[in-house]
Structures are given as structure tokens and as C-alpha cells.
Amino acid sequence: MKNSRESGVSGQWSVVSGFLFLLLVTVHFFPFTDFAASEDFRKRKSQLKESFTANEDIRAEIVFGRELSARILGRYKLYDDKKLTRYINLVGKGIAQYAGRTEIEFRFAVLDTDIINAFAAPGGYIFITKGALKIMEDEAELSAVLAHEIAHVTERHIVKELNIKGTDDSPAAGLARILGGGTETMRVVFTQMVDKAVEILFEKGLKRQDELNSDRMATITTANAGYDPVALKRYLKKISNNEEKTEILTGTHPSFGERIDNLDSFLEKNQLSDKKQPFLKERFVENVKIK
Amino acid sequence: MRKKIINCSLIIGLLLSVPFAHAADLYVQSVRAPIFLEPTLGSKRLTESVKGELLKEMDKKGDWYQVDYKGVNGWISRLLVSTKPPLGKVSILEETEEMLEKGARKRASAFATAAAARGLAEERARISDKYKVDYEGVEWMEALKIADEEASQFLQEGMEK
Amino acid sequence: MLKLNSGRQSVVSGQMPLLTSYSLLLVIFMLITHHSSLITEVFADEYHYNNIIIGDRASGMGGAYTAISDDASGCYYNPAGLIFASGRSLSASANVYNYFKKTYKDVLGGKGWERVSSNLLPNYFGIIQPLGQGIIGFSYAVPDSRLENQKQTFYNFPGIDPTTKLPLTITKYVINMNDTDYSYNFGPSYALKIRDNLSIGTTLYLHYRGRELISNHFLAVDDGRYEWRNVYDSLTEWGLKPMIGMIWNPLDKVSLGLTVSQNYVFNTDKRIQITYRGLDYGITNPAYEVWESTDGRKLPLTLTLGGAYFLSESLLFSADVSYYTDSNYTVTYKNTSTGATASGSIPQERTLNIAIGTEYYLNERVAMRGGFFTSMANTPKLFSGKTDQPEHIDMYGITFSISQFTRSSSLSLGGSYSLGTGEAQPYTGSTAIKGVEMQNLTAFISAAFTY
Structure with a gap:
């Protein structure tokens, strides 16, 4: 009796191990497709990154962006021209309506410096230098440069670059957590984060990929808004000939050559190279009068 | 008995498939x-x-x-x-004004939150002396208000020229 | 000759005089012998393998979770799925209420006999976190539990005299009983990804089962005789339950899971203490006996194959098929004072259970789940003309749950209801087959937390 029972059990195991072996063989020889690189299909709606990027996170971004803006304005003085700033805001907010994140109130200001550059802080604070405005010839170029900065905000490039890991891999959530922490340690961490963001803006630069991506998104936004889609490329070509004033820009951005090539292929792919849309040169010249 | 269960299952199945449509x-x-x-x-x-x-x-x-x-x-x-409806505008600045319209009960806490967020942030800034800061400039920038509709109209005018 | 009534066609060798002589209780109701004879481990429902559904999401989906298994409750369903969990997480669930009712129809003088168990206990706790290349987890599960309290009195129904075989009337029959029976599994899990679309995992559970039954029966006959029996029955059982699992994604949005597990019981202690006063007129000294056994259960090898289709980020479907091999074991009890033995063999048939489930997110904060499952009897179908056959009830159930999510946590409320009808032979030594109905209702609340 005992013997027969035991052989019964081992018989079961041989069936199982045979089955497992067959299965492993099947798995081994199965023609694999490249989908498998991601198991994203498992993610349920409640687990998606965007799902809980709620108001508190956006608020954290704004608080953070405000801090960063104060440092940008601490470095480059604000160009205190209400009429010009109003114009920049009208153009900026106009194209921002064609960018994804409508929950953010975008604000634009001019920096009193001759270097050619533009900056974006999280939460919608966007700066353009007097030097950049001087070299522009029309509103399409202005809108393209602003759209590039808007893309940095909508895509949360700086927040991502800070690498604050939230519970669900959402960097903004991490920011909100630090902000909500309220302890002295958290304050120090927050300040360090802002300082780190300053370094990214002025020294290190964002990821090459983020810059190229923002160029493409800016092209989409300007094209959608109705401006000349080639404006950003025109602007980049111009500043590439102005190397000495853009040394900071070239230090923190990919080379102009690479950016222009990237735009060329993007314009081509989207059949935008020859699309004729307004430049709005007159309105620009009328509003932007910088000595 | 089984019939009952099958009926129940069908109802649940239907319930689940409604939003799927x-x-x-x-x-x-x-x-x-x-x-x-x-x-x-x-x-x-x-x-x-x-x-x-x-x-x-x-x-x-x-x-x-x-x-x-x-x-x-x-x-x-x-x-x-x-796939989600868009969010409304989020702001740490105008929130207090919005809340004023929504009634007094909410106001106090919302005001406290917004004020705290600002106060806290600025207090934090003092911990760092690494970079010069200009909050007045930021406030100047925030003071300039343009409605979406105005910007939209401005863009429209430009395109129609 | 005593029949071991949880054994199928059980064979008993040896004599147990005090249990069999003059006993109207034993002769009349096999139901009652469940509580007063040797084989008492039946009521935690060894006739079914799928008694309690475990886990936060799985409970709502009929337990069809082998191909999903991607949170802390994956330790229990398929450890290979842990690899897909997002970070560290913790999951706990509590059965708010479990209600079980079994009704034997047309017994006890046509009145029907009901047995009810209800209890409240946390049935799962699991925690997982990354370790090295994989994910490590630890979990605790209660796959089966019963808490039965009964006090019931029946009046004036017919019986048969055990010695003369003449009909008589039982004027009063009082049952007082308390039965607690819990099984616990606890232990570690580890999961590893071995290639892009294939992961494996293992869970090693330590199994513990503890049972304690105290029952008191009093019976009076119209001719002035009476019978009384008090039983204290305890069982402790230790086992090791290894499970190995794998999850394979053969196609986009499709996941297949497989698990193999078996519970090896390595230590069993059974003790039955009976104080008994046989059917008689006068007052005689009550008899006292203790029977012991260390023979463990042989539990089946379980193979579960699951599939899941993740149609969209809001909707998924899953199904599991579980196969349980047949098994057979012998239990021998020994009388501690006389050395007499009694034994019987207990076979279990091959069994197949299925579960299907679906989950739908109304939005990122609210999800609904529904499921269907079976819990088939591992006993053979009853044949007419035979006696002392174990009952056979196939159960079918539905589940439902709703979850509310925040960024890092979820709270679920749900319930399951299963129902089965089948056949039983409530009378010892009789070929009569009676209908039996079983219902099981569970309400649960569970929470999961990612940190």
C-alpha cells in the first residue's frame, strides 16, 4: 500500500516535470517579437504616471518655478518695459493655447542682457533675452522660441532632470512630497533642488534629446497656431552665425548644426518645408523696439 | 440554483460592459x-x-x-x-481669489494654503546664498495679467492680416 | 464496525467498542458522527479546494489571477508575477464577514438540518520589495477557515433502536457544539526575470492548521432511555507548501501564467477524547476514551494555468484553470489505553476548477471587478445502493468588488457568493440519499499600499 502510494506521487511529478520541460522548450523557440521590451500593457489606469499628477503636483511645480525664476532674475535683470512685455505675453499665451498643458498659466518676461538665449522655469515662467529679441525679425520667430521654452515646461524637462523619484516614478510627485514635507531637512533639500535647477539652466544644460524634442514640439505648436513653421529653423541659422553672443547657449544646447538637421528632417517628414504661413513681421517690428 | 448564478453573472457582465462601449x-x-x-x-x-x-x-x-x-x-x-478631461488652471496665486467666489467656508483654508506655499518657499530661499534672488521681479511678472481670450483674439487678428 | 465517514468506501480494522455499542447517536446520524467519531477534520471543507478567495484584486475577479499576479497578493497566486509589480508594495485584506450555511434536506424527521458558520478574520497580508535582480516578498494567507457554533434542539422524531432494530421515538435531541478550524500559510517569495517576456518565481509556505472541536450531544427516547456524548477533538498539522510559477507574455497584451504547488504535510497530531454514556435507562458510569493518530493528510499536486488579456489600460480579462491530482491516504487511530487501532483510507478524486474575471477602470480612481468561479467536490458522485458515501456538492460562485485608488494606495470593497446543491447520505449504514445545499457568502475589505 505504502509503496504504491509513493510511486503514485513520483509518477505525478514526472508528468509535471515533463510538462514544464515542454513548456520551456516552447518558450525557448517561440519567435519573439520586439513588443516584449515593454510590459506597459500591464499598467492599469490607476498606475499610469499621468493619472495622479493632480493639482498638488502642479502647485509644487509652480512654487519651484517661482524660486527658480527669482534666481534667473537675480542673475539677469528684468527688462522693465511693460508694453514690450505685454506684447511678448500676448504672443506667448497665444501659442501656449496650442500646447498641451492648459492647467498652467504661462508668464513671459524679457531679460535685460545682450546674450542670445531664452529660459523656462517649471510652472510656466518663461524668459527671453533682449539680445534674442534683437536678432529676431518677425513674430513667427518669437513664437517659435517661446514655443520651444513652453515645450520644456509642458514636458517637465527640468523636473525630470532633477531626478526626484516619486512613489509612482512621477518626478512632480516627488517635488510635491518634498514641498509638503515641511521639515527643516526638506527645506534644505528643496533649496538644493532649486540650486541644481539653476546649474542645469546656466551651466549643464538639459539632455540633448530634450532640446531636440522641444525643437520639434515648438515646430508643431507654431504650425498649429498658424505661424510660419520654418521660423525656428530660420532663427537657429541666424544665431549660429552669432557665436560669441551665444556661447552660453551653445554650451548648454546641442550644436546648431545638429538642431537644424533635426528640424530639417522633421519639417520634411511632416510636409512643412514649403508650407506658407504668416511671419507677422510688421506687428513684430511695431512692438519690439529695442535699442 | 445554477440558473440563478448564471443570471447574476450576466447582469454583472452587462454592468461591466456598459462603460466599455x-x-x-x-x-x-x-x-x-x-x-x-x-x-x-x-x-x-x-x-x-x-x-x-x-x-x-x-x-x-x-x-x-x-x-x-x-x-x-x-x-x-x-x-x-x-483620455482624461483636461484640468482647470492651477495657480498658487489666483487661488485665493477663485476661492472667494466659492464661499467663505473654503476660503480660510485655501488662503492659508496659498499663503503658506508662498511664505514657505520664500523662507526656504533664505537658506541658500549661492545665488542672488529677485522676488520683486517675479511679482512684477505675475502682476501682468492677460486673459486667454485676449491672447487668442490677438493671434486671430495677426493671422487674418 | 465503525465507518470512517470522511473516507470513501473506507475500510476499518479493529474494534472501537465504546463508540459503537448501543449508540443511537452514531447509528442515526452520520451527520452527528462528523463530530463524534474519529474522522472529524471534514468541516473546514476538505471536500473542496477553493473555499476562500484571497487578495485585493483577485477576490473581485473570482480568483483568476495566475497570469496577472503583479502585486503583493501575487505571492499567493503566482510569485512570478511579482516582477511586474511597481516598486515596493503592501497588501492586506480582511474578510469583513464570512457566512457559510449547509442545509441537509429531509432529515431529522423531515425537518432538515442546517449548519451555519460565520466568522471575521484577516485573510491576507503580503509585502514585497526589490532585492538584487528580482523581487522578494513575504506573505501570510488564510486559505481556509471555519468557526461554527451551534446550539440546536430537536423534538419528537423517529429513530431505530440500535440493538433490537425496532422503531422508537426520540423525544429530545440537543446539540451544543463549537468548532474552530483555521489553516495558515506564511513564508517568503522570490521572483526573477529570466528574459524579456518570461519571469519565474517561487513561494515557500509553511502551512499550519489548527482545529479544535468541542461537542456535546444529549438524546432522550420515549421509553425513558437516554444517551449522552461529549467529544473534545483537536488537530495540529504542519506542512511545507512550495510553489513554483512562471509568467510568459507570448504576444502583446497577453500574459500566460503557470503554477505548480503541493502541500507536504510533515507533522500531524490528532487527539480525540470521548466521554460517553450509552443508550440506557439507569445511571451507569460514563466511559472515557482517548484515541490518537499522527497520520497526515496527503494533499494533491495542484497545477494552475492562467491567461490574461490586457485589452486596454482600463479593461482586462483573465481566466484560470486549476487541476488537482487524485490522492489517497490512510489514517490509523490508536486507543491510548487499550492499544486498539482503527484505520481507514481516504481517497480524493481528480478535480478541476475554473475561474474567470474581469476588471474595468471607470477612471483612474475607480475600478470595478467581476468574476465567476467553481469549487468542485473532490468526492465521487453518489451511487444508489451504496452506503456511507461522502457528500458531493459542486459549488458555483460569483464575485464583485469596487476599488478606490489614490496615488499610492487602494481600498477595495467586495463580496462573493457561491452556491451548490448536491447529495449526501446522512444516515450511517443506510442507502438513503438526501439533498444538500451549501451557500457561502463573503464580504471583504482590503487595502493595498505602494511606498
């Missing part, structure tokens, strides 16, 4: 979102949908969704739509 809904996220004839920016612009509007997804191609919008069949950029 409109699973491929897309909400416009940008204030405006043009719809094109083909899945490329260079193609003809058919019409423009506006923020919060519901579009029915029919097909997908790269960065584009084919949608049906008020009987117009076209393509919309993936960047401008999402």
Missing part, C-alpha cells in the same frame, strides 16, 4: 487643436476643436489619432489630446 474617447487638452485631413502637419487643416471637447478615436498612426469631430473625419496630433 465608449472606451476610445479622447479629450482635447489644448485650448485649440486643429484637425487635419491627413496625419501630417503639412496637410490641409479641416477645422479646430477646443479644450475639453470629446473626440471619438477611430484609428491611430504614429503621433496622430484619426478622429470624428462633429461629422468631420480627420487627424489630430497625439500631443493635444488625452
Whole structure:
């Protein structure tokens, strides 16, 4: 009796191990497709990154962006021209309506410096230098440069670059957590984060990929808004000939050559190279009068 | 007995399948979102949908969704739509004003939150002396207010010139 | 000759005089012998393998979770799925209420006999976190539990005299009983990804079962005789339950899971203490006996194959098929004072259970789940003309739950209801087959937390 029972059990195991072996063989020889690189299909709606990027996170971004803006304005003085700033805001907010994140109130200001550059802080604070405005010839170029900065905000490039890991891999959530922490340690961490963001803006630069991506998104936004889609490329070509004033820009951005090539292929792919849309040169010249 | 259970299962199945019927809904996220004839920016612009509007997804191609919008069949950029309705404007500054309209009970806490967020942030700044700061400049920038409608009209005027 | 009534066609060798002589209780009701004879481990429902559904999401989906298994409750269903969990997480669930009712129809003088168990206990706790290349987890599960309290009195129903075989009337029959029976599994899990679309995992559970039954029966006959029996029955059982699992994604949105597990019981202690006063007129000294056994259960090898289709980020479907091999074991009890033995063999048939489930997210904060499952009897179908056959009830159930999510946590409320009808032979030594109905209702609340 005992013997027969035991052989019964081992018989079961041989069936199982045979089955497992067959299965492993099947798995081994199965023609694999490249989908498998991601198991994203498992993610349920409640687990998606965007799902809980709620108001508190956006608020954290704004608080953070405000801090960063104060440092940008601490470095480059604000160009205190209400009429010009109003114009920049009208153009900026106009194209921002064609960018994804409508929950953010975008604000634009001019920096009193001759270097050619533009900056974006999280939460919608966007700066353009007097030097950049001087070299522009029309509103399409202005809108393209602003759209590039808007893309940095909508895509949360700086927040991502800070690498604050939230519970669900959402960097903004991490920011909100630090902000909500309220302890002295958290304050120090927050300040360090802002300082780190300053370094990214002025020294290190964002990821090459983020810059190229923002160029493409800016092209989409300007094209959608109705401006000349080639404006950003025109602007980049111009500043590439102005190397000495853009040394900071070239230090923190990919080379102009690479950016222009990237735009060329993007314009081509989207059949935008020859699309004729307004430049709005007159309105620009009328509003932007910088000595 | 089994019949009862089968009936129950059917009811649950039906309940679950009701919301499934409109699973491929897309909400416009940008204030405006043009719809094109083909899945490329260079193609003809058919019409423009506006923020919060519901579009029915029919097909997908790269960065584009084919949608049906008020009987117009076209393509919309993936960047401008999402499966969730868009959020309202979020601000740490205007919140107090918004809340004033929503009644007194909420006001106090909302005011405290916004004020705390600002106060806290500025207090934090003092911990760092690494960089010069200019909060007045930021406030000057925030003081300039332009409504979306005004910016929208300004853009329109430019395009019609 | 005593029949071991949880054994099928059980064979008993040896004499147990005090249990069999003059006993009206034993002769009349096999139901009652469940509580007063040797084989008392039946009521935690060894006739079924799928008694309690475990886990936060799985409970709502009929337990069809082998191909999903991607949270802390994956330790229990398929450890290979842990690899897909997003970070560290913790999951706990509590059965708010478990209600079980079994009704034997047309017994005890046509009145029917009901047995009810209800209890409240946390049935799962699991925690997982990354370790090295994989994910490590630890979990605790209660796959089966019963808490039965009974006090019931029946009046004036017919019986048969055990010695003369003449009919008589039982004027009063009082049952007082308390039965607690819990099984616990606890232990570690580890999961590893071995290639892009294939992961494996293992869980090693330590199994513990503890049972304690105290029952008191009093019976009076119209001719002035009476019978009384008090039983204290305890069982402790230790086992090791290894499970190995794998999850394979052969196609986009499709996941297949497989698990193999078996519970090896390595230590069993059974003790039955009976104080008994046989059917008689006068007052005689009550008899006292203790029977012991260390023979463990042989539990079946379980193979579960699951599939899941993740149609969209809002909707998924899943199904599991579980196969349980047949098994057979012998239990021998020994009388501690006389050395007499009694034994019987207990076979279990091959059994197949299925579960299907679906989950739908109304939005990112609310999800609904529904499921269907079976819990088939591992006993053979009853044949007419035979006696002392174990009952056979196939159960079918539905589940439902709703979850509310925040960024890092979820709270679920749900319930399951299963129902089965089948056949039983309530009378010892009789070929009569009676209908039996079983219902099981569970309400649960569970929470999961990612940190």
C-alpha cells in the first residue's frame, strides 16, 4: 500500500516535470517579437504616471518655478518695459493655447542682457533675452522660441532632470512630497533642488534629446497656431552665425548644426518645408523696439 | 440554483460592459487643436476643436489619432489630446481669489494654503546664498495679467492680416 | 464496525467498542458522527479546494489571477508575477464577514438540518520589495477557515433502536457544539526575470492548521432511555507548501501564467477524547476514551494555468484553470489505553476548477471587478445502493468588488457568493440519499499600499 502510494506521487511529478520541460522548450523557440521590451500593457489606469499628477503636483511645480525664476532674475535683470512685455505675453499665451498643458498659466518676461538665449522655469515662467529679441525679425520667430521654452515646461524637462523619484516614478510627485514635507531637512533639500535647477539652466544644460524634442514640439505648436513653421529653423541659422553672443547657449544646447538637421528632417517628414504661413513681421517690428 | 448564478453573472457582465462601449474617447487638452485631413502637419487643416471637447478615436498612426469631430473625419496630433478631461488652471496665486467666489467656508483654508506655499518657499530661499534672488521681479511678472481670450483674439487678428 | 465517514468506501480494522455499542447517536446520524467519531477534520471543507478567495484584486475577479499576479497578493497566486509589480508594495485584506450555511434536506424527521458558520478574520497580508535582480516578498494567507457554533434542539422524531432494530421515538435531541478550524500559510517569495517576456518565481509556505472541536450531544427516547456524548477533538498539522510559477507574455497584451504547488504535510497530531454514556435507562458510569493518530493528510499536486488579456489600460480579462491530482491516504487511530487501532483510507478524486474575471477602470480612481468561479467536490458522485458515501456538492460562485485608488494606495470593497446543491447520505449504514445545499457568502475589505 505504502509503496504504491509513493510511486503514485513520483509518477505525478514526472508528468509535471515533463510538462514544464515542454513548456520551456516552447518558450525557448517561440519567435519573439520586439513588443516584449515593454510590459506597459500591464499598467492599469490607476498606475499610469499621468493619472495622479493632480493639482498638488502642479502647485509644487509652480512654487519651484517661482524660486527658480527669482534666481534667473537675480542673475539677469528684468527688462522693465511693460508694453514690450505685454506684447511678448500676448504672443506667448497665444501659442501656449496650442500646447498641451492648459492647467498652467504661462508668464513671459524679457531679460535685460545682450546674450542670445531664452529660459523656462517649471510652472510656466518663461524668459527671453533682449539680445534674442534683437536678432529676431518677425513674430513667427518669437513664437517659435517661446514655443520651444513652453515645450520644456509642458514636458517637465527640468523636473525630470532633477531626478526626484516619486512613489509612482512621477518626478512632480516627488517635488510635491518634498514641498509638503515641511521639515527643516526638506527645506534644505528643496533649496538644493532649486540650486541644481539653476546649474542645469546656466551651466549643464538639459539632455540633448530634450532640446531636440522641444525643437520639434515648438515646430508643431507654431504650425498649429498658424505661424510660419520654418521660423525656428530660420532663427537657429541666424544665431549660429552669432557665436560669441551665444556661447552660453551653445554650451548648454546641442550644436546648431545638429538642431537644424533635426528640424530639417522633421519639417520634411511632416510636409512643412514649403508650407506658407504668416511671419507677422510688421506687428513684430511695431512692438519690439529695442535699442 | 445554477440558473440563478448564471443570471447574476450576466447582469454583472452587462454592468461591466456598459462603460466599455465608449472606451476610445479622447479629450482635447489644448485650448485649440486643429484637425487635419491627413496625419501630417503639412496637410490641409479641416477645422479646430477646443479644450475639453470629446473626440471619438477611430484609428491611430504614429503621433496622430484619426478622429470624428462633429461629422468631420480627420487627424489630430497625439500631443493635444488625452483620455482624461483636461484640468482647470492651477495657480498658487489666483487661488485665493477663485476661492472667494466659492464661499467663505473654503476660503480660510485655501488662503492659508496659498499663503503658506508662498511664505514657505520664500523662507526656504533664505537658506541658500549661492545665488542672488529677485522676488520683486517675479511679482512684477505675475502682476501682468492677460486673459486667454485676449491672447487668442490677438493671434486671430495677426493671422487674418 | 465503525465507518470512517470522511473516507470513501473506507475500510476499518479493529474494534472501537465504546463508540459503537448501543449508540443511537452514531447509528442515526452520520451527520452527528462528523463530530463524534474519529474522522472529524471534514468541516473546514476538505471536500473542496477553493473555499476562500484571497487578495485585493483577485477576490473581485473570482480568483483568476495566475497570469496577472503583479502585486503583493501575487505571492499567493503566482510569485512570478511579482516582477511586474511597481516598486515596493503592501497588501492586506480582511474578510469583513464570512457566512457559510449547509442545509441537509429531509432529515431529522423531515425537518432538515442546517449548519451555519460565520466568522471575521484577516485573510491576507503580503509585502514585497526589490532585492538584487528580482523581487522578494513575504506573505501570510488564510486559505481556509471555519468557526461554527451551534446550539440546536430537536423534538419528537423517529429513530431505530440500535440493538433490537425496532422503531422508537426520540423525544429530545440537543446539540451544543463549537468548532474552530483555521489553516495558515506564511513564508517568503522570490521572483526573477529570466528574459524579456518570461519571469519565474517561487513561494515557500509553511502551512499550519489548527482545529479544535468541542461537542456535546444529549438524546432522550420515549421509553425513558437516554444517551449522552461529549467529544473534545483537536488537530495540529504542519506542512511545507512550495510553489513554483512562471509568467510568459507570448504576444502583446497577453500574459500566460503557470503554477505548480503541493502541500507536504510533515507533522500531524490528532487527539480525540470521548466521554460517553450509552443508550440506557439507569445511571451507569460514563466511559472515557482517548484515541490518537499522527497520520497526515496527503494533499494533491495542484497545477494552475492562467491567461490574461490586457485589452486596454482600463479593461482586462483573465481566466484560470486549476487541476488537482487524485490522492489517497490512510489514517490509523490508536486507543491510548487499550492499544486498539482503527484505520481507514481516504481517497480524493481528480478535480478541476475554473475561474474567470474581469476588471474595468471607470477612471483612474475607480475600478470595478467581476468574476465567476467553481469549487468542485473532490468526492465521487453518489451511487444508489451504496452506503456511507461522502457528500458531493459542486459549488458555483460569483464575485464583485469596487476599488478606490489614490496615488499610492487602494481600498477595495467586495463580496462573493457561491452556491451548490448536491447529495449526501446522512444516515450511517443506510442507502438513503438526501439533498444538500451549501451557500457561502463573503464580504471583504482590503487595502493595498505602494511606498
